[in-house]
Structures are given as C-alpha cells and as structure tokens.
Amino acid sequence: MARMIGAEMFFETLIEEGIDVIFGLPGGYVLKVYDVMPKFEGKIKHVLTRHEQGATHMADGYARASGKPGVVLCTSGPAATNTVTGIATAQMDSSPIVVFTGQVPLPYLGSDAFQEADHIGITRPCTKHNYLVRKAGDLPRIMKEAFYIASSGRPSPVLVDMPKDVILEEDELVIPQEINLRGYKPPTKGDPKQIQKAVDMILKSKRPIIFGGGGIIHANASPELIEFAHRLEIPVTSTLMGLGAYPQDDPLYVHMLGMHGSYAANMAVHSSDLVISIGARFDDRATGGNFDEFSPGAEIIHIDIDPSSIDKNIVVHCPIVGHAKLVLQQLLDALPSKIEKDRTEWRAQIEEWDTKHPMGYNQTGDKILTTYAIDTLSKITDDDAIIVSDVGQHQMWVAQFYKFNHPRTHITSGGLGTMGFGFPAAMGAKFACPDKQVVCVSGDGSFQMNMQELATAVEYKLDLTIMLLNNGHHGMVRQWQTMFFDGNYSASRFGVLPDFVMLAESFGAKGLRVDKPEELEATLKEGLSTKGVVLIEVMVDCEELVYPMIAPGGAMNDMILGAVDVA
Amino acid sequence: MRHTISLFVDNESGVLSRVAGLFSARGFNIESLNVAETLDPDTSRITLVTTGDDFVIEQVIKRFNNMVNVIWVDDLTEEPRVEREMILIRVDANEKNRAEILRMADIFRAKVVDVGAQSYSLELTGDKEKVNAFIELLEPMGIKEIARTGTVAMKRDAKNSNTGDAQ
Numbered sequence: 001m002a003r004m005i006g007a008e009m010f011f012e013t014l015i016e017e018g019i020d021v022i023f024g025l026p027g028g029y030v031l032k033v034y035d036v037m038p039k040f041e042g043k044i045k046h047v048l049t050r051h052e053q054g055a056t057h058m059a060d061g062y063a064r065a066s067g068k069p070g071v072v073l074c075t076s077g078p079a080a081t082n083t084v085t086g087i088a089t090a091q092m093d094s095s096p097i098v099v100f101t102g103q104v105p106l107p108y109l110g111s112d113a114f115q116e117a118d119h120i121g122i123t124r125p126c127t128k129h130n131y132l133v134r135k136a137g138d139l140p141r142i143m144k145e146a147f148y149i150a151s152s153g154r155p156s157p158v159l160v161d162m163p164k165d166v167i168l169e170e171d172e173l174v175i176p177q178e179i180n181l182r183g184y185k186p187p188t189k190g191d192p193k194q195i196q197k198a199v200d201m202i203l204k205s206k207r208p209i210i211f212g213g214g215g216i217i218h219a220n221a222s223p224e225l226i227e228f229a230h231r232l233e234i235p236v237t238s239t240l241m242g243l244g245a246y247p248q249d250d251p252l253y254v255h256m257l258g259m260h261g262s263y264a265a266n267m268a269v270h271s272s273d274l275v276i277s278i279g280a281r282f283d284d285r286a287t288g289g290n291f292d293e294f295s296p297g298a299e300i301i302h303i304d305i306d307p308s309s310i311d312k313n314i315v316v317h318c319p320i321v322g323h324a325k326l327v328l329q330q331l332l333d334a335l336p337s338k339i340e341k342d343r344t345e346w347r348a349q350i351e352e353w354d355t356k357h358p359m360g361y362n363q364t365g366d367k368i369l370t371t372y373a374i375d376t377l378s379k380i381t382d383d384d385a386i387i388v389s390d391v392g393q394h395q396m397w398v399a400q401f402y403k404f405n406h407p408r409t410h411i412t413s414g415g416l417g418t419m420g421f422g423f424p425a426a427m428g429a430k431f432a433c434p435d436k437q438v439v440c441v442s443g444d445g446s447f448q449m450n451m452q453e454l455a456t457a458v459e460y461k462l463d464l465t466i467m468l469l470n471n472g473h474h475g476m477v478r479q480w481q482t483m484f485f486d487g488n489y490s491a492s493r494f495g496v497l498p499d500f501v502m503l504a505e506s507f508g509a510k511g512l513r514v515d516k517p518e519e520l521e522a523t524l525k526e527g528l529s530t531k532g533v534v535l536i537e538v539m540v541d542c543e544e545l546v547y548p549m550i551a552p553g554g555a556m557n558d559m560i561l562g563a564v565d566v567a
Numbered sequence: 568m569r570h571t572i573s574l575f576v577d578n579e580s581g582v583l584s585r586v587a588g589l590f591s592a593r594g595f596n597i598e599s600l601n602v603a604e605t606l607d608p609d610t611s612r613i614t615l616v617t618t619g620d621d622f623v624i625e626q627v628i629k630r631f632n633n634m635v636n637v638i639w640v641d642d643l644t645e646e647p648r649v650e651r652e653m654i655l656i657r658v659d660a661n662e663k664n665r666a667e668i669l670r671m672a673d674i675f676r677a678k679v680v681d682v683g684a685q686s687y688s689l690e691l692t693g694d695k696e697k698v699n700a701f702i703e704l705l706e707p708m709g710i711k712e713i714a715r716t717g718t719v720a721m722k723r724d725a726k727n728s729n730t731g732d733a734q
C-alpha cells in the first residue's frame with residue numbers, strides 16, 4: 001500500500017482500469033492533476049484538445065470505435081458546461097464515456113465561488129450516474145464503479161466531480177477489486193420462457209424481418225446476428241445506428257430503414273408479419289413516428305438490454321430484456337436442427353420493392369452531387385475504413401450510399417444529432433484505431449462547430465482525412481424549407497464561409513479543393529494517400545435533396561420518393 | 568390515474584433530485600413525496616404520489632429501476648395497501664368555538680398538540696379522505712396554518728389483510 005494524493009490515485013486507478021489515453025484541457029481546480037501527470041508519462045497519453053466539447057466527442061468517438069470507455073478530464077464551471085453537449089450526445093447513442101471534472105473545494109460548494117457550477121445537477125439528466133467525490137480515499141472505488149456503470153448494461157456516460165481539496169488530500173491507495181452496487185444489476189441473459197415464445201413466433205412466421213440497431217454493435221453481437229439470420233433466412237434491415245452490424249454485401253441485407261431509409265426496407269417492415277428488433281428502440285426517426293400505424297400486421301419481438309426501452313414507443317408482443325449477444329446465443333441454441341421455411345415469395349417481394357425504387361442518383365450536370373461524392377468515397381476507401389459523419393444531409397447520404405460491412409466502422413450522432421460531433425469523434429476513432437483508415441465526412445455548417453480541433457489533430461500527427469461537403473448551406477434545413485416551408489430559405493444560407501483550404505493550411509494541415517465531377521475521384525485519392533491531416537473541400541450542388549423521406553409523423557409505407565432518375 | 572409508488576433508495580445526497588427529476592422531465596407534478604430513513608441507515612424509503620397516464624408511469628418506474636441509487640421500486644396502486652398521512656393544523660380558537668374544535672378533534676381522534684391564546688394546534692393521522700374531511704370541517708373556524716407529511720404507504724400483509732386498520 002502506498003500513501004499518495006487524490007491526483008495520483010486518479011492516474012493509478014486509470015492505469016489499473018486499462019485506460020491509456022485521456023482527452024482534456026487544464027484549468028484552476030484540476031491543476032494538481034496536471035501537475036502530477038508527467039510522472040505517469042508512457043503509461044497514459046493525454047491529448048490536449050482545444051475545447052472541452054471537442055474532448056468529449058473525441059472520447060465518444062474513441063469509445064464507439066474501440067468499445068472501450070473514453071475518458072475526459074477538465075476543470076470546473078465553463079469547462080464542465082462545455083462537456084454537456086458531448087455527454088448528452090454520448091448518452092443518446094449509448095456510448096460509454098467517463099468525464100472527470102475539477103470542482104471548487106468542498107467547503108466552498110454552493111457559494112458561487114469562482115468557476116463554480118453545479119456539475120452534478122447539470123449533468124444528472126444526461127448521465128447514467130454521477131458522483132461527487134468527498135474523500136480522496138473514495139476516489140479509486142468511485143472510479144471503478146464509474147467505469148463499470150458506463151460500460152456495462154446499456155452503455156452511457158458517467159461524470160465524476162473532483163473537488164480541489166479531494167485532489168490534494170493524502171490517503172492510502174486502495175483500489176477495490178470487487179464492485180458492489182446493490183441498486184445496479186445490469187441484465188445479462190434473456191428469460192428462457194420468452195426465448196421459447198420468440199422461437200415459436202419465429203418458426204411460424206412467413207414474412208419475418210430483423211430490425212437491427214446500435215445495440216448489436218455495443219454488444220459485439222454481429223457474428224451471432226449473421227448466424228441467426230442465415231440459419232433462419234431472415235432479411236435484415238438496419239437503423240442508422242445499426243449500420244455495419246450486418247454486412248451490407250450479404251444477400252439477406254435490406255438497406256437502412258427509417259425517415260431516410262430505403263423504400264424496400266420501410267415497405268418490408270410495414271408489410272412484415274414478424275418484426276424482430278434487436279438493440280433498437282423504435283424512435284421516431286427509425287419508424288417515421290406514426291407509432292399507431294407501425295407494421296400493422298406484425299407481431300413484434302423486442303430484444304433490448306434496457307427494460308425502459310420496452311413498450312416505450314411501440315407495444316410489443318414478446319419483450320426480451322437482455323444482452324443482445326447472449327440472447328442471440330440463447331435463440332440459436334433453442335432453434336430446432338431442421339427448420340421448415342420458405343422465404344421465396346417474401347424475398348422476391350423485397351427484391352421487387354428494391355428494384356422499383358432503389359437508392360440512386362444521377363450525376364450528369366457539372367456540379368458534384370453529394371450522393372456521387374459519397375458513393376465514390378465508398379468505392380475507394382478500405383473495406384474496414386471508419387467513416388465518421390456529422391449532421392445534416394451529408395450524414396443521411398453517408399448512411400444511404402456508403403457500404404458498411406463491419407461493426408464500429410460507421411460512427412455518427414444519431415440520437416441527439418449534434419452538429420460538430422463528426423470531426424472530433426473521427427479524431428477519437430483514430431486514437432483508438434491508429435492502423436485503420438479514418439475519414440470524417442462533414443458539412444460546411446457542422447465543421448465550423450468544432451474546427452478548432454484541427455490544431456489538435458495536427459499536433460498529434462494524426463493521419464486523418466476530412467471530406468468537407470460545401471453546399472454553402474445548412475443543407476438539411478434548406479431541404480425542410482424546400483419541402484415543408486414553400487422554399488422560404490430563412491437563415492439557411494451562409495453569407496460568409498472561410499476558405500477551408502487556407503484554413504486547413506493555416507493549422508498546418510493539407511488542404512485540397514475539387515469542384516468538377518470528373519476530378520472528384522482523383523482528388524479524393526490524392527487526399528486519402530497523403531499522410532497527416534488532409535481536408536478535402538468538395539464543392540457540391542445545394543439543390544440535391546435526400547430521398548426517400550417519410551414526412552415527420554408519417555407511417556413507414558408513406559414515403560416521399562423524389563424524382564431521382566436512375567438512368 | 569393516481570399512483571402510489573414506493574422506493575427504497577441509497578440514503579445519500581442527490582438521490583431525491585434524481586427521483587424527482589424523472590417527473591419534472593416529463594412535465595409531471597408530484598402530489599406528495601415523503602422520504603425517511605429505514606431501519607438500515609444506509610437506505611431511505613420514499614413514498615411518492617402522482618397522477619398521470621398509466622403508460623407513462625410504467626415507463627417512469629422502469630427508469631427508477633435503472634437508477635444506480637434505487638434499490639427497489641414498487642407501484643402500490645393496484646396492491647392492497649395501507650396509506651396514511653399526518654397533518655398539523657392550527658385553527659383560530661375563541662370563546663365561541665373552542666368547545667366545538669375539541670369536540671371535532673375528539674370525533675376524528677386528533678390530538679391537541681399546542682394551545683395558544685388565540686389558537687389550537689391539532690395533530691391528525693388518517694387516510695387522504697379522513698384528512699380532507701377534517702380540514703373541510705375546520706375551514707369555517709379559520710385555519711391559520713397547515714403542514715402535511717404527504718402520504719406514506721405500505722403493502723398489506725398478504726395473510727392478514729383487512730385487519731389492524733381500525734380507525
């Protein structure tokens with residue numbers, strides 16, 4: 001046993017937890033933590049971000065790419081409030097991050113001391129749990145619990161608030177080996193009765209479809225999902241967050257469902273007689289939001305680790321609360337060795353929908369279409385490249401046109417839809433997977449929300465490509481104005497934009513620009529093969545619209561198809 | 568519908584805000600909320616009464632279950648249960664109504680806990696209906712102040728249901 005101060009216990013416990021990188025920015029009440037940090041060099045890498053929001057998205061991107069919790073360290077007050085967007089983003093998409101904030105000394109709590117904010121109160125609704133540490137001796141236990149809570153069950157953010165006097169206090173370092181939380185027992189296996197019920201429902205269904213969500217990725221359940229789909233010959237569609245969980249080049253794959261999902265996927269869900277939802281929560285963007293008309297002829301099996309997701313939006317016939325990987329294994333074990341099934345008609349029907357209205361575009365004019373740009377990117381990047389998108393039209397087109405074949409290769413802010421997430425999250429992904437190709441696909445609007453992190457990316461010598469789609473607009477806002485506000489383009493066009501190439505260069509990154517369709521592929525290839533941080537500004541047509549679209553509150557079979565002539 | 572929810576929680580700071588926060592996030596009002604230590608000083612028992620859509624309450628209860636600090640939660644609404652509330656009530660007391668107040672206190676088995684020059688303070692325990700009836704009767708006399716504990720509730724013992732509730 002060793003005596004040390006809270007700041008040192010912080011690093012000792014991180015190391016014990018297997019954490020090797022943290023994202024942060026120093027300030028008043030955490031200065032002692034930064035003061036002792038050099039002692040732990042070589043064991044823990046600290047990434048100095050330029051903004052605490054950037055740090056939080058980096059930790060989030062790190063967590064999504066690796067499956068390991070991402071860690072943030074920052075000071076109190078404005079620093080802590082800067083993390084809130086990142087915390088809420090991670091929570092909505094079930095990403096495990098642990099945020100450590102400095103705090104005023106305990107005796108000053110609640111006194112409006114300099115840089116004091118109620119971190120616990122502010123983050124209570126957007127964390128799974130949060131802690132105020134009152135004694136240095138408690139810190140290791142609290143940290144162990146924080147990491148356990150963040151990464152078990154439904155993954156989610158946890159915040160640990162560390163007052164300055166606790167950081168300075170000396171005590172024995174005791175890192176407990178066991179965690180004992182009497183109010184927290186995350187679900188594991190599904191109820192065997194429900195498993196049997198589900199199997200019976202599956203065996204008698206004629207038009208089953210798997211509605212796969214991000215939970216499959218969190219649970220690392222892709223191999224089980226593939227085996228399950230193959231053995232039963234069940235078509236698989238995916239939510240935005242589920243992309244990559246099932247290989248898109250598999251013949252059973254039906255493309256993404258939801259507001260901007262494919263015609264075939266939405267029709268298949270609507271016409272199915274059994275929807276098997278795994279790790280998805282039937283939110284309004286995935287179902288169109290008309291919960292009453294959701295898949296009217298179907299029974300629904302809902303597999304989810306969070307009991308509060310069950311029956312939240314849609315009342316289901318067979319809920320199974322459990323970890324997706326374990327539940328799929330249970331289902332596989334419970335299947336008979338010979339399965340009678342005939343999916344010919346059902347699969348032909350889905351095929352027919354797909355042929356009738358495929359996802360497509362028609363690049364003929366002299367302006368680059370974003371769809372074409374993303375399709376091209378998909379063709380020239382590595383099969384296991386990690387693509388991190390931002391928020392807007394480009395995000396939906398990445399989901400529609402990039403072919404994801406592996407889990408943890410598609411990263412996006414789905415639940416909260418946080419513009420500015422993409423670039424720092426891509427950096428986090430690169431820290432997690434230095435050997436993989438990582439591309440951030442962003443919009444001119446989104447990128448401006450966290451572009452200061454270019455400095456961080458250059459400082460840490462990341463090999464990272466940013467494909468910045470410049471349509472001169474908040475494109476998605478413009479699209480809604482076109483479709484639902486009679487073309488009243490109020491505040492969606494940018495009067496001024498930076499010269500993104502010069503901007504990148506000013507940070508020491510490489511900047512490229514392309515505006516001709518015939519030069520797109522060569523420019524992208526040049527950017528992708530250049531070392532370091534490369535920003536490729538792609539000038540695109542602002543008139544292109546994302547189709548199909550279920551109007552908000554609509555039913556899944558009620559899609560606006562658009563006039564794409566896929567010649 | 569009116570729901571009576573019972574929670575066992577860690578007895579530490581912040582837990583009450585977490586519990587209450589789930590209601591405020593949905594724009595729900597809490598009718599009454601009672602918190603106190605149990606036999607185990609590390610655990611508190613919360614009794615919470617609210618009115619809302621059954622479906623939403625069910626979601627809220629699931630969320631309670633997800634909370635790290637919530638050890639156990641139960642919706643007692645459909646259960647045979649005992650519900651009680653205690654009130655302290657101060658009424659104007661003068662020559663004319665003193666006897667009447669004492670008579671009513673006697674009928675309701677309320678206790679006089681403080682006697683002032685111009686007022687009586689009474690203590691009453693009972694279910695919601697009884698407490699409300701008592702307040703209504705005292706109203707014309709002039710109620711100066713009132714403090715209510717809010718409902719506390721317990722499931723009835725399955726074997727012994729309907730006994731021990733003589734009021």
Ligand SMILES: Cc1ncc(C[n+]2csc(CCOP(=O)(O)OP(=O)(O)O)c2C)c(N)n1
Nearest residue numbers: 392393394417419443444445446474475476
């Ligand atoms: C932080 C934040 N503010 C506002 C919005 C609303 N919003 C959604 S998409 C969008 C436009 C995004 O523009 P851009 O990044 O250029 O992408 P594009 O749609 O043009 O592809 C806006 C403003 C949001 N999602 N997030």
Ligand SMILES: [Mg+2]
Nearest residue numbers: 443444473475
């Ligand atoms: Mg744009």
